[in-house]
Amino acid sequence: MGIDLNLVGAKGAIAEEAEGKWGMVIDQDICTGCQACVAACAMENNLPFVGEEDAAYGRTMHWIRVERFWEGAYPEIKATPFQPMLCQQCGHAPCEPVCPVFATPHSEAEQINLQVYNRCVGTRYCANNCPYQVRSFNWRDYHTQPFHANDVDGQLVFPFHNQFNPDVTVRRRGVMEKCTFCIQRIHTAQDKAKSEGREVEDGEFTTACAQACPANAITFGRMDDHESLVSQLAHQKHGVKHLEELNTLPRITYLKEG
Amino acid sequence: MAVASKYLPGAKKAHEAQHEEHDLRQYLMFDPKPRGEMNQMVMESMMTTSWKFWVVFAILSVLTATCFFYAWGYMIAEGLGVSGVMRPSYWGIFLVNTVFWIGISHAGTFISAILRVFKAEFRRPFTRAAELMTTFGLIQAGASIFMHLGRVWLAYWLFPIPNARQLWPNFHSPLMWDLLAITTYVLGSTMYLFLPLIPDLAMARDRSTGWRKTFFKILALGFRGTEGEWTHLHTAMNIFAFAIIPVMFSVHTIVSWDFAMAMRPGWSSTVFGPYFVVGALHSGMGAVAIVLAIMRATMKHMDYFIRAEHFDALGKLMLIVSMAWAYFFFNDYIVQWYGGDKWTDTLLHWHESGPMSWMFFQMLIFNIAVPWLILWNKKWREIPWLLASVGLLINVGMWYERYIIIPVSLTINRMPFTWKLYYPQIEIFLTIGTFAMFLLFYLIASRLIPLIPVWEVQEGQMAHSVRKVGKAVVPSVSEIDLTME
Numbered sequence: 001m002g003i004d005l006n007l008v009g010a011k012g013a014i015a016e017e018a019e020g021k022w023g024m025v026i027d028q029d030i031c032t033g034c035q036a037c038v039a040a041c042a043m044e045n046n047l048p049f050v051g052e053e054d055a056a057y058g059r060t061m062h063w064i065r066v067e068r069f070w071e072g073a074y075p076e077i078k079a080t081p082f083q084p085m086l087c088q089q090c091g092h093a094p095c096e097p098v099c100p101v102f103a104t105p106h107s108e109a110e111q112i113n114l115q116v117y118n119r120c121v122g123t124r125y126c127a128n129n130c131p132y133q134v135r136s137f138n139w140r141d142y143h144t145q146p147f148h149a150n151d152v153d154g155q156l157v158f159p160f161h162n163q164f165n166p167d168v169t170v171r172r173r174g175v176m177e178k179c180t181f182c183i184q185r186i187h188t189a190q191d192k193a194k195s196e197g198r199e200v201e202d203g204e205f206t207t208a209c210a211q212a213c214p215a216n217a218i219t220f221g222r223m224d225d226h227e228s229l230v231s232q233l234a235h236q237k238h239g240v241k242h243l244e245e246l247n248t249l250p251r252i253t254y255l256k257e258g
Numbered sequence: 259m260a261v262a263s264k265y266l267p268g269a270k271k272a273h274e275a276q277h278e279e280h281d282l283r284q285y286l287m288f289d290p291k292p293r294g295e296m297n298q299m300v301m302e303s304m305m306t307t308s309w310k311f312w313v314v315f316a317i318l319s320v321l322t323a324t325c326f327f328y329a330w331g332y333m334i335a336e337g338l339g340v341s342g343v344m345r346p347s348y349w350g351i352f353l354v355n356t357v358f359w360i361g362i363s364h365a366g367t368f369i370s371a372i373l374r375v376f377k378a379e380f381r382r383p384f385t386r387a388a389e390l391m392t393t394f395g396l397i398q399a400g401a402s403i404f405m406h407l408g409r410v411w412l413a414y415w416l417f418p419i420p421n422a423r424q425l426w427p428n429f430h431s432p433l434m435w436d437l438l439a440i441t442t443y444v445l446g447s448t449m450y451l452f453l454p455l456i457p458d459l460a461m462a463r464d465r466s467t468g469w470r471k472t473f474f475k476i477l478a479l480g481f482r483g484t485e486g487e488w489t490h491l492h493t494a495m496n497i498f499a500f501a502i503i504p505v506m507f508s509v510h511t512i513v514s515w516d517f518a519m520a521m522r523p524g525w526s527s528t529v530f531g532p533y534f535v536v537g538a539l540h541s542g543m544g545a546v547a548i549v550l551a552i553m554r555a556t557m558k559h560m561d562y563f564i565r566a567e568h569f570d571a572l573g574k575l576m577l578i579v580s581m582a583w584a585y586f587f588f589n590d591y592i593v594q595w596y597g598g599d600k601w602t603d604t605l606l607h608w609h610e611s612g613p614m615s616w617m618f619f620q621m622l623i624f625n626i627a628v629p630w631l632i633l634w635n636k637k638w639r640e641i642p643w644l645l646a647s648v649g650l651l652i653n654v655g656m657w658y659e660r661y662i663i664i665p666v667s668l669t670i671n672r673m674p675f676t677w678k679l680y681y682p683q684i685e686i687f688l689t690i691g692t693f694a695m696f697l698l699f700y701l702i703a704s705r706l707i708p709l710i711p712v713w714e715v716q717e718g719q720m721a722h723s724v725r726k727v728g729k730a731v732v733p734s735v736s737e738i739d740l741t742m743e
C-alpha cells in the first residue's frame with residue numbers, strides 16, 4: 001500500500017510489516033447492509049443491549065457497525081455502499097500510547113491491539129484518540145439492566161445470560177472494550193493445530209462477523225501468507241485502507257467499486 | 259523598586275504639601291497603623307460571624323452534600339450512564355471542570371510567586387487570598403478528574419505503587435504526566451501557602467483562647483519570631499517562590515497536552531501549551547477580583563487592607579492577560595483556519611455556525627470585548643463590584659472556552675457516522691457541587707486562618723515612608739531588602 005516503514009521505525013514504534021499477521025478484507029460492493037455481522041459479533045462476544053434510550057443517544061456497544069451515507073439531498077440522493085466499521089487493529093495504533101495504565105497494549109504474537117478489561121480504569125482517552133471511533137464503553141452494568149430481562153411473576157429473568165460465550169469475559173461498568181478479531185477463536189484454532197502438530201490452515205476458522213455474513217463480504221485470515229484468500233483479495237488493485245494518511249497501518253482492507 | 263519615588267521639583271507651599279501627603283494616605287503602604295491595632299483588626303475579621311454567614315454556610319453545606327457527595331456516589335453506583343458522555347464525546351463536563359479549576363488555581367500562585375519575585379508592592383494584602391484559591395481549586399480539579407474515571411475505585415492504579423505483578427503506569431500517556439504535574443503542584447502550592455502563613459498563625463496563637471489557641475499552636479510550629487526563624491522563613495519562601503513558577507507553567511501546559519497530543523482535528527495544535535497557560539491566568543485573575551470584592555464587602559476591617567489601588571492594579575493585570583489571551587486564541591484559530599485540513603475546517607464551521615455557536619460568540623464577548631471596553635478606565639477599574647462583575651463574566655467565558663474545546667469539538671471526528679451532540683446530565687449537579695465545595699472551603703478558611711498576611715503588610719509599611727524635605731513631601735521605599743538575603 002505504499003507505506004514507508006522507515007517513518008514508523010524513525011518514531012521508535014513497533015516496526016511491523018505494514019500488512020501485519022491477521023487481516024481482514026471487507027468487500028463493500030457485495031455488502032447488503034443486513035447487520036448479520038453486528039448480531040453475530042454481539043452473540044459471540046457477550047455484548048449487551050443498551051436499551052432504546054442509550055442506543056439513540058450514541059451508546060451502542062457494538063464492536064462492528066454498518067455505516068450508511070448518502071450523497072446529495074432528498075429526493076435526488078445517491079446511496080453510497082454500506083461501510084462496516086470495526087477496530088482496524090492498527091499496526092501503529094493511536095489508542096495504545098495514551099492509556100495511563102497499559103490497559104490497551106499491542107500483542108506481539110497476534111499483532112493486534114488488545115484490551116485488558118480488568119486493568120482498565122475508564123479514562124476513555126483511547127476512545128477519544130481512535131480516529132475510527134470503534135471503541136465502546138460500558139456506561140452502565142447493561143447485562144443486569146431491567147430491559148435485558150423478562151418479568152416473570154415479579155422476578156427478573158435474564159434469558160440472554162444462558163447463551164453467554166464461556167470463552168469471553170462479561171464486562172462490568174466503567175470498562176472500555178473493542179473488537180478483538182475474535183481472539184478466542186484464533187487461540188482455539190491455534191491450540192487445535194498445535195495438538196495435531198500442524199500449522200493453522202487458511203479458512204480453517206474465521207471471525208463471527210465473517211462467518212455470519214450471508215454475502216461473504218467479510219474475509220478473515222493470515223495477511224503474511226501470500227497464498228491465503230484474504231491476502232489475495234487485499235492485493236487487488238481496488239483495495240483501500242481507511243484514514244491511511246494518519247499512518248495508523250490499519251489491518252483491514254476495504255474493496256470498493258471493483 | 260516597584261514603587262518609584264516621585265521626584266517633586268521645586269519648593270511647594272505648605273497646603274500643597276499637606277494635600278500631597280493626604281493623597282499618599284490612600285495607599286496602604288503609606289497609611290500605617292500600629293502593629294497591635296492591625297493584628298487586632300485581622301483577628302476581629304476572623305472571629306466575627308453574623309447570621310448571614312451561617313445562612314450561606316448552611317446553603318453551601320447542603321449543596322456540597324447533595325450535589326457533590328450524593329450525586330457522585332449515585333454515579334459511582336450506577337456507572338457513567340447517568341452522565342451525558344457518549345460516543346463521540348467520551349469526555350464531557352468533568353474534564354471541562356478539571357481544566358477550569360486548574361485555571362482558577364493558577365492565579366493564586368501567579369499573583370503570589372511572580373509578584374513576590376518581582377517585588378510588586380500591591381500584592382502584599384491579598385497574596386493569601388489568592389494562594390488559598392490555588393489549594394482549594396486544585397482540590398476541585400482533582401475531584402473532577404476522579405469523577406471522570408469509569409472505575410474510580412481503582413484510581414490508585416494510576417500511581418506508581420510497587421506491586422507483586424510488577425504492573426507499572428504508562429509514562430507515555432499524557433494523562434500520567436498530568437497526574438504527576440498536578441500532584442507536584444498540589445504539594446508545592448500547599449507548602450507555599452503554609453510558609454508565609456506561619457508568622458500569622460503565631461500572631462493568632464498569641465491572641466486567641468480555647469480550642470483556637472490549640473489549633474493555632476499546632477499549626478504555628480512553635481514560631482517565636484527570632485532573627486534566625488525569620489531568616490530561615492525568608493530563605494524558604496524565596497526558594498519556593500522561584501521554584502513554584504516553572505511548576506505552575508508546566509502544569510497547565512501538561513493539561514493542554516492531554517488535548518494537543520491527541521490525534522483529533524482542532525486539538526492537535528502546537529500553541530495549546532501557552533494558550534492554556536494564559537487562559538488559566540485569565541480566569542484566575544477574574545476569580546481573584548471576585549474573591550477580593552466579596553472579602554471587602556462582607557468581612558470586617560477589610561476596607562482598610564483592600565483598597566481601590568489593589569482593584570486598579572488587578573484590573574490592569576486582567577486587561578493585559580485578556581490581550582494575551584486574545585493573541586493566543588487568534589494565533590491558534592487563524593493558523594487552523596488557513597491550514598485547510600478538511601476535518602479541522604468542518605470543526606471550525608461547527609464552532610461558528612453549529613448549535614453551540616452562541617457559546618462561541620459569548621466566549622469572545624466575555625473574554626475579549628468586555629475586559630477591553632471596561633478595564634481601560636482607571637475610575638471603572640477601582641469600583642469593586644464592577645471589577646468583580648468583569649471577573650465573573652471572564653470566568654463564564656473561560657468555562658465556555660473549555661466547553662467548546664472538549665465536548666463541542668469532540669462532536670466532530672473523522673467518522674461522520676458517529677457525529678452527535680453532547681447533552682450534560684448529572685454533570686450539571688456535580689459542577690454545582692464543586693463550586694459549592696470550593697466556596698464552602700473558602701468560607702471555613704476565612705474564619706480559621708488570617709486571610710490577610712499581616713506581617714507582610716507590616717513589613718511593607720515599615721519599608722515605605724513619607725519624608726518631608728523642606729516643604730516637599732517625598733515618598734520613599736527603604737532599600738533594605740528583606741526577601742533577598
